[in-house]
Amino acid sequence: MIIRKRLTAGVCVLLATLAAGLGTALPAAADEPPSALSPKVELVLDVSGSMRTRDIDGQSRMSAAKQAFNDVLDAVPEEVQLGIRTLGANYPGDDRKVGCKDTKQLYPVGPLDRTEAKTAVATLAPTGWTPIGPALLGAADDLDGGDATRRIVLITDGEDTCGPLDPCEVARDIAARGIHLVIDTLGLVPNAKIRQQLTCIAEATGGTYTAVQHADELSGRVKQLVDRAAEPTITPVATEGAGSCSSAPELKAGLYTDRQEIGKHRWYRVDVRPGQELRASVSVSADRAVDNDYGVLLRAVTTHGREIVRGSESGTGRTDAISAGLRYPKPELDDVDGEEPPAETVCLDLGNSFSAPASVKTTPGMPVELTIDLVDGPDDASDVAAFGLGRGWWLLGALVLTGLVAGLLTGWISRWRIAVWRTN
């Protein structure tokens, strides 16, 4: 048993090493076409006129950003494909229509040539408007393709005044494309409106918001975010749950994403063979402003509608997600006529009890992450205690007393028998 565990552990280590080896092998092959799995990051930099303001450690916002970019470009992990996009860099005029389209890819997403990228950044001068929405859309297109993790790092000092395109809605739509894109935002000005807009963008895509006050914070944070993109993660598979079990998609073990609207149910189906244990966990992310109290319910139901087991959770207050999980060990069945007993179809019913103020759009739905695991069934307990063994002084006392009584009785009985034998 132990040997088997060790073996499994050994296999794990081996695989981990292999995976790590793969990770480090990638940069060596940087000249070759980049792998579909190498993470992509696009830095989106605001080059609007307001970046001229000198309020970050006595230097202008633009020079702080440039300095940060230089630091970051030096430290980008080899496997990351990095691109740079600017907004408001080219049109200095007053025409709002033109100014609000002013976003351009400065450096294409791909294997990084540090000198080239740095030169490109050095040419930037604060110029125009702040079209965040179009810039995000552009960045999402730049990062298109491949199956890797994607991250946009947005650095800005102003709110999007371009309208009617709300950048927050844009971010949510991008997230709903199901391309695992995270937008992290960095605000250079502590202003309530900017903060609101940037936190909304970050929240919508599962990203983070940082208020930058010092130049070193800026470079440190951007480096951290780029490194985060390089962390190997598992890419979930997109699925779409149905409104009822009969039409639900059939899932195997794995990691899935879906979208769920407030108040709607999502059904999935999983085949569980006798002797297997189904493990399902789900989290629903609150990617928009929701009311203070919320919950999630995950039920495992037979095809006939009988509930087997449920996992539920409710919460209150600020949160990123709410999650629940369940286990369903299907008992072992004996083989019939030498044939394996058939697998049971278990329906998973996901419901949520989020609510949102009327002003909040409910479509697209909230992101759902679903993990399905199928493992061997547990070794069920036949007793409360391990192997039915006893423990404690009461047990010892009872055993000793029993032994003593047994010994005495045996002794007396044998004496009595000898006495009877003698008298006869």
Next chain:
Amino acid sequence: MRTTRRNRLGRVCAGVLLAGTALLTSAGAALADDPSASASPADDEGAGPTEAGTTFRTATPVQQEQTATAEASTGDYLYWVFPADAGERATVRAKVTLPESATRHGASTWQVDVYDGLRRRQACMYGHQTRKAAPDANTVELSCVLRTVRAWSEPWANDPLPGSYYVRLTVVDLAEEDLGLPVRAEARVTSVDKGGSHDVDGTLSEPLVPGASSVAQAVSGDSGDDERPKAAPGSEPEDGWTSGWWTDRWLWTVGGGVLAALAAVFGYNLTRGRGRPSHVPPGF
């Protein structure tokens, strides 16, 4: 079932053997074998990860007795994941170093939540799970003492089971102006071994480590393969999961049996008096 039955038989045999050995070598030595005793190699002391994940999926693995640190922004959700084995009662401690009070605009409330491998929220028996930091405070310290991990529980129960545990650290209430300010977070998990009184019958075939199959999916693109790795790297305790057959109940039970036998011999002897009366001639 066939395999589990065999496993169980193996467990029992091993247990009996071990109990025998333990008894012969006057016990105690076996305790050193106890796999759930948390190992803390001196060279590894405190050297934890310096990052934190931002979702369940990207949670940074950390071992018990390690201190994980992370630079973050106020409002981030920081996730770490640590393994806990049967019989352990884990304590999660977190410390947040707040931004300079001059830049802050009010009090903030911080919270640490713990979720198990099925992402079920786990209750804190005691500890400061949520704490309010005064506007002029420099740090806030949180703690959460979890229930003792059981080797098995019914599927309808929410009992803590061996496997991964997620720690989520975040601010739950703050002045809106303070969002995004830099903070430094620290988390450390320790555990005590609660011993045989918490050893229950039954075992899971696999600890509750999520996404085992997804790891395989990502590595080989094939989820149907039975020879897939059973755990994500870093999700296992340093000395592996306990196999589940050792419990000090073996010592108590076997020891009780021996004492009972001794007591029986003693009781028998009592009824025999002090051997043959001296006045009875031999051969009578």
